[in-house]
Amino acid sequence: MIPYGRQDITQEDRDAVLAVLDSDFLTQGPALPAFEAAVREVTGAAHAFAVNSATSALHIAYLALDLGPGDVLWTSPNTFLATSNAALFCGASVDFVDIDPDTLNLSVEALAKKLAETRAAGGRLPKIVVPVHFGGEPCDMAAIAALAREYGFAVVEDASHAIGASYGNHRVGACAHSDMTVFSFHPVKIVTTGEGGAVTTNRADLADRLGLLRSHGMTRDERLMRGRSAGGWYYEQVTLGFNYRMTDIQAALGTSQMKRLDDYIAGRETRALLYDEAFAGTDIGTQRRSADARSALHLYVLRWPKDAALSRREAYDRMRAADIGVNLHYIPVYLQPYYADLGFRPGLCPAAEAYHDQAITIPLHPRLTRNDQDYVIETVRKLAKSNS
Incomplete structure (x- = not known):
């Protein structure tokens, strides 16, 4: 069977993974920040947080923007279930905006119409809009960002299909017209970590929240603590977070793949x-x-x-x-x-x-x-x- 998608694993990838297996750290070691640095280099974003799946990445991105009960998130219906499911995890509601029949991405015209009609009817405007770069084709992010400024919603790009894509002078993931961008590194994607995802952002406040949400809501960073550190062993849980961390084994594979x-x-x-x-x-x-x-x-x-x-x-x-x-x-x-x-x-x-x-x-x-x-x-x- 000729598969529709398939990973490409080289000897260089195997060597990178074996080096981690032979090291002192299988998780929370040096391979993870190296992979995050590679994501930042590819996208041009100021911050990158690698996690165990793109679903986890979507979840913490939405939570970082305080999406919750009483809020609504709009996205394209032409996407994998996780794009909207992650909003439901937050207790929010979801709605959908039709696609452009040619690009198969979220239609800017349909979005503008739905926003105007919702405002005129006194309905709930979205707290977050999630354009999906379907098939790797970038959405019209400048037009979506203009609507975000007019209607006051945040923008999270679902770029699960689009690592390495670009539009104008911007790489997808640079967050030139969004608050955050999410990537997937599933085996059928452009590059793989086995399972895995990442969130990029240029906002320092969101970066702080993403780091907390990824790892149990705990921190050793005194800037984020309620009290003063009692020593190098000390940590605080300052919010409710999750164990969404990526292993060093996965990160090493991703760093090797990113080179290609x-x-x-x-x-x-x-x-x-x-x-x-x-x-x-x-x-x-x-x-x-x-x-x-x-x-x-x-x-x-x-x-x-x-x-x-x-x-x-x-x-x-x-x-x-x-x-x-x-x-x-x-x-x-x-x-x-x-x-x-x-x-x-x-x-x-x-x-x-x-x-x-x-x-x-x-x-x-x-x-x-x-x-x-x-x-x-x-x-x-x-x-x-x-x-x-």
Whole structure:
């Protein structure tokens, strides 16, 4: 089976992990700050906090902004469940903003309309808006930041797909137009720590809170203590936090992988351009990439033609039977049974639902060979024309 995504582990990665295993620290040692330094270097952010998953990263980011009961968070429905689930962990409510049918990212026009209508009706405006850089394609962050200033909400970028992406003169994660940015280092992502995530920010107050929330709410930093330190052994718990720490084993793998980030994205670009050329002039739709941005190309998604001889379900099943590990990203979050129990119903975000009905994710990863990619292209094109 040709997987839609796959990690790339080199001997250098193995050596980095083995060095930690042979060291005195498997966790809370020097590998973690080294990885955080690599994240800061890649993004240009002032602060980076590595954690055990992107879900944990979202959770502490929301808590750092005091999201809680009575508050509401808005995000795109075209995302993994964690983006909105983490707001529910905080006791807040969630709502969804429709996507742009071309970029598949949160629609700025839909956001502006929903904000204006909510204000006019006297409804609850969002405390936080979370744009999702779907597939690695950056959102229009400058426009979203302008709305944030007008309506007074905070912005957390969900860049789980977008480490190494950029727009204008900014790297995703620099927080040029947001309060914080969250990354994922799951094995199918651009670089991996096995499981893992990170939060970046330029705000010192948020950095202090993120550090506390990541590790039980405890600190040895006298600036953050209620009293004076009684010695080098002394620590205080000053808030309620979590054990969301990343191990040094994971961090060492991530630091090694980060050295190849630009090569990984360049390899994805080469493969994506081949797909672009193969599907140009056909009825098969693809995600639009902005000319003034660089996508990290975590995913390559197709929109299966509505009038194709085979349905999307049939095409998906045929590709799987042909050993092509296609997938679907994503079912709109609010269509999940749990969200139906919260009162959400179909029809909330028509563009996201229309995209979902056509979506197929095809393989794109560093180990995808030219022969395998040619096979994927040939199979997709054949099925799109198939009458049998």
